[in-house]
Amino acid sequence: MTADAQGTYLDDIVRDVRARLELRIDAWYAGDGAGERDGITHAQPPARSLMASISARRTAGELAVIAEVKRRSPSVGAIDLDADPAARAGTYAAHGAAGISVLTEPDHFGGDLADLAAARSASGATPLLRKDFILDEFQIWEATRFGADAVLLIAALHDEEALRTLLKVTHSLGMEALVEVHDEAELERTLAAGAQLIGINSRNLTTFAVDLAVVEWLAPRVPADRLLVAESGIKLVSDAQRVRDAGVDAVLVGEALMRSAQPDHLLGQLRAVGPGELRT
Numbered sequence: 135m136t137a138d139a140q141g142t143y144l145d146d147i148v149r150d151v152r153a154r155l156e157l158r159i160d161a162w163y164a165g166d167g168a169g170e171r172d173g174i175t176h177a178q179p180p181a182r183s184l185m186a187s188i189s190a191r192r193t194a195g196e197l198a199v200i201a202e203v204k205r206r207s208p209s210v211g212a213i214d215l216d217a218d219p220a221a222r223a224g225t226y227a228a229h230g231a232a233g234i235s236v237l238t239e240p241d242h243f244g245g246d247l248a249d250l251a252a253a254r255s256a257s258g259a260t261p262l263l264r265k266d267f268i269l270d271e272f273q274i275w276e277a278t279r280f281g282a283d284a285v286l287l288i289a290a291l292h293d294e295e296a297l298r299t300l301l302k303v304t305h306s307l308g309m310e311a312l313v314e315v316h317d318e319a320e321l322e323r324t325l326a327a328g329a330q331l332i333g334i335n336s337r338n339l340t341t342f343a344v345d346l347a348v349v350e351w352l353a354p355r356v357p358a359d360r361l362l363v364a365e366s367g368i369k370l371v372s373d374a375q376r377v378r379d380a381g382v383d384a385v386l387v388g389e390a391l392m393r394s395a396q397p398d399h400l401l402g403q404l405r406a407v408g409p410g411e412l413r414t
Contacts, residue, residue: 143208144339148291150241151267159272182261184284184310185331187232188361192383197374197407198232200263200363201397202388203253205237205244209342213392215244223253226391227260229398230405233284235263235386247280254281263312267291271303284310284331289320290339297327312363321352330360333386337366346376353380358413371403379410 184200191198203222206212223234236253237245245266254262264282266273269291277285287300297313304311313329315321316338324332334356336348344367356362363384364377374385387404391397 143342144290147208147239147242148267148269151239152269154240155270155273158276159270162272181308182259182283184233184261184263184312185361187261188331188363188384191232191405192361195409196405197378198384199230199401199404200233200235200384200386201226201231201391201401202235202265202386203237203245203249204235204388204392206242207389208242209337210389212244213389217392218252219249220252220256222392222397223260223262224256225398226401227257229401231260231401232384233261233263235265235286235388236282237388238264238266238280247276250277250280250282268300271300274300274303274307274309278307278309282309284312286333287311287313287329288339289313289315289324294323294327297323297329301327301329314365315352316348318352318355321355325357325360331363332356332360333363333365334382335365346373349377349382350380353377353382354413356381356413362413368404371407374404374407375410377410378407381410381413 188198203219204213205215205217226234234253234257236250237243238247238250239245250264261283262281263284264277265286268285268287274285285304301311312331312333313324314333314335315324316335334349334352336346337344346367349364362382363386364382365386368374368385368387369390391400394400
């Protein structure tokens with residue numbers, strides 16, 4: 135794939151997501167969905183808080199791991215197309231994952247909202263993150279209906295005002311948001327919007343290039359009172375140690391765990407990565 139082709143891929147994904155979203159919204163309001171949505175009237179504490187789970191591991195000196203259920207991706211193609219989300223979630227939960235991320239985008243990542251529900255049934259007390267391209271608050275309502283405790287918001291897709299609105303909706307449903315950034319401008323508007331759980335994606339969503347130096351560059355700019363997650367590029371324990379040394383509290387790991395013959399063993403190794411620099 136050429137650089138020019140890669141440069142349009144995020145736009146292609148967002149266009150596809152938006153088209154499917156419009157169909158789901160139309161179907162929702164044509165049925166009984168509006169009444170069901172309006173029945174959720176006030177905020178409640180998350181049944182399973184991803185932030186609390188990460189914080190507890192930070193206090194214990196452990197690297198928190200958000201383990202991901204991912205069948206494929208645009209950057210590497212097929213990973214495990216036959217993956218059973220319930221079985222995966224059960225393994226991750228049983229071996230100490232701080233959270234479980236579930237891809238729900240079908241066309242480019244092979245996911246589905248049904249995967250979220252399946253993971254919920256097997257994850258016990260471990261919080262679930264819906265990972266998708268959230269463009270509209272409707273998708274946040276969807277996430278809570280299918281069992282998510284948190285959603286991923288990608289700062290590259292939203293201005294500060296939109297981020298504030300999506301965060302408000304998320305919190306009103308008793309959920310949390312992991313807000314993903316890749317550069318200083320995205321980090322600045324994410325902090326200004328009030329995000330408390332911040333992910334630094336070492337993957338450039340336009341070129342797909344991965345560089346852990348992005349985490350090392352941005353991590354010191356995240357205040358110590360925010361929780362920080364490193365996303366993408368964590369294939370080896372040494373990668374986890376590198377970002378841990380930069381000051382992150384957690385890592386989100388998908389491909390490496392999905393490809394591993396012993397994901398439980400790898401999860402244990404990642405959790406054991408020693409403390410790194412403290413952010414101030």
